[in-house]
Amino acid sequence: MGDRLTQLQDAVDQLAQQFVACIHYINRHHNLETLGPNDMIRDVPKEQDQQEVAPHPPDVFRAAQVELAQDLITKEQQIELLISILPGLDNSEQDQERNIRELEDELKAADAQRREAVREREEAMAKLDAVIRSVRRP
């Protein structure tokens, strides 16, 4: 799982692969039809292992087509969704730079505060330590 741009790119690549898969399926599993009344489907001797087409029954073929088409639409919708949630669409480069600079300053301040807090904690610890030591002595 990468960032959103990579996800989007992957989704587009998947869409392209689906295109290929669709055409491949139709190319491979369609039925043979006669174009005119005088045409005949020739009986090709099945000596080769691989047949040119492997017709699926019409209802299966139809259902598969519908499914492939639905998948295409779903993928396209996914792509649109990914596009609309791309990070920072409403930020310009200047906005980003300003943002980064502000965050940098805030980070510095927060870090200084943290160090101050650590120092205070150490002081408190030292105090506590001293008290505990003095209590131990009779």
Added chain:
Amino acid sequence: MEEEPVSSTWPLLPLFWQNFTPENTARIADLRKEKADQEGHSDPSKVRIENLPRELRCLQPPQEPEDGEWRVFGNKYTLVDELPKLEDMGIQRLFPNPEERDQDGKHFDRATILKRSAKSLLLNFLELTGLLATNPEAAEEKITDIRDILINFHHLINEYRPHQARESLISMMQAQLDRTRAETNAIRDAKDKAERILEGLGSLKIEDVASEAVPEGKDVWRDDREAWDALVGESTS
């Protein structure tokens, strides 16, 4: 010993890493400062020193390649990391120039173009299937169209990468800020708690001392007083 590995995932470190000793880095820092003072530069890190002693030579970063290109691990890199233009790759560009869109610096135009391309892909595929069914020879052109749209799509996405990188940086910094603040608060809380306990201990101790010390004190004082009384009585009588 174990067998020597035939090959490692990464190449060995260049040997000059051994020159980066604390003494050497300190020496080159001094030399840089000296040189900077001589030449009136304010920033010693920008200074280049000629004729460095051998062991310091590797501590000075090499100059930028003059032709703006270099090779690492068999790949060529350029100083200016630019996305090649679609026209240069012989691909038809299907969206307006960067200068002509996203006027206010925002990226809604890009999103619109991307969405349009996605829809256009579907439509072109529909047309392609239609063409394949009726006139397969004409499909070639349609396939080129789809390829162009796909390449354009990827190009637009890659153009957006620097933007996303900055955006990721912002969110990482924000997370870091939140974490630091939470940590500070936690430390403060712990400290306050410790101090409260200390205060509690303090008041407790004073009471104890007082309650223990008073009866003893009384006795001591009584003894003293009797002694004094006796003394005073003796001296007056």
